Amino acid sequence: MTDLKELEAKILSEGTAINETVLKVDCFLNHQVDPFLMQRVGEEFAEYYKDKGITKVFTIESSGIAPAVMTAIKLNVPMVILKKQQSKILNGDVYQTKVTSFTKGTSYELTLSKKYIDKDDKILLIDDFLANGEAAFGGIRLIEGAGATVSGVGIVIEKSFQPGRQRLDDAGYDVYSLARVKRLAEGVIEFVEEV
Numbered sequence: 001m002t003d004l005k006e007l008e009a010k011i012l013s014e015g016t017a018i019n020e021t022v023l024k025v026d027c028f029l030n031h032q033v034d035p036f037l038m039q040r041v042g043e044e045f046a047e048y049y050k051d052k053g054i055t056k057v058f059t060i061e062s063s064g065i066a067p068a069v070m071t072a073i074k075l076n077v078p079m080v081i082l083k084k085q086q087s088k089i090l091n092g093d094v095y096q097t098k099v100t101s102f103t104k105g106t107s108y109e110l111t112l113s114k115k116y117i118d119k120d121d122k123i124l125l126i127d128d129f130l131a132n133g134e135a136a137f138g139g140i141r142l143i144e145g146a147g148a149t150v151s152g153v154g155i156v157i158e159k160s161f162q163p164g165r166q167r168l169d170d171a172g173y174d175v176y177s178l179a180r181v182k183r184l185a186e187g188v189i190e191f192v193e194e195v
């Protein structure tokens with residue numbers, strides 16, 4: 001259960017359900033960024049994962065960067081951005097894995113320089129949205145492929161009616177989503193009620 005009720009309030013007041021699957025939050029997360037809300041998001045993730053020995057916060061460009069950097073400040077660790085490259089880089093300096101987005105119908109090579117990960121790292125992966133989980137599992141493949149540990153997956157907005165959350169839970173990851181959207185329809189946004 002998150003204490004971040006102001007995130008749900010912001011989604012209700014400024015977000016728009018475009019249709020049954022897409023929630024537009026350009027005004028505070030994906031285009032314009034509300035830095036004070038992101039600061040609260042970072043505090044909340046840091047509080048939840050504070051005893052996990054996190055050594056680095058990872059995120060996927062671009063909208064994960066704001067919440068990830070705020071979380072990294074609170075945990076006092078570096079933040080690393082996983083890059084989306086159009087094609088394979090043919091040298092041994094990077095780890096790469098292909099990610100296909102169902103929402104956007106596109107693919108990219110998620111890319112991480114070997115310099116920025118160590119097998120002893122305990123990594124908190126942060127992202128803005130969780131839908132099908134393809135981006136999150138791409139990040140996980142890179143981290144685990146490097147021999148490091150995924151110690152948590154922090155999500156700002158989870159669309160609980162899509163399979164990503166269940167897939168991550170089933171795989172045993174410690175997922176913490178600050179807002180869990182149960183249903184979207186034109187003009188309708190409903191959250192999962194937690195006890």
Ligand code: G4P
Nearest residue numbers: 021022023061062063101102103129130131132133134135
């Ligand atoms: P998945 O990783 O969970 O499988 O999600 P998917 O491929 O379907 O999502 C692809 C992109 O669309 C991601 O952004 C994701 O954050 C975004 N997205 C998914 N559902 C929604 C939604 O309901 N609302 C909004 N605003 N975004 C959504 P991206 O391409 O990585 O872009 P960005 O990080 O540069 O913003």
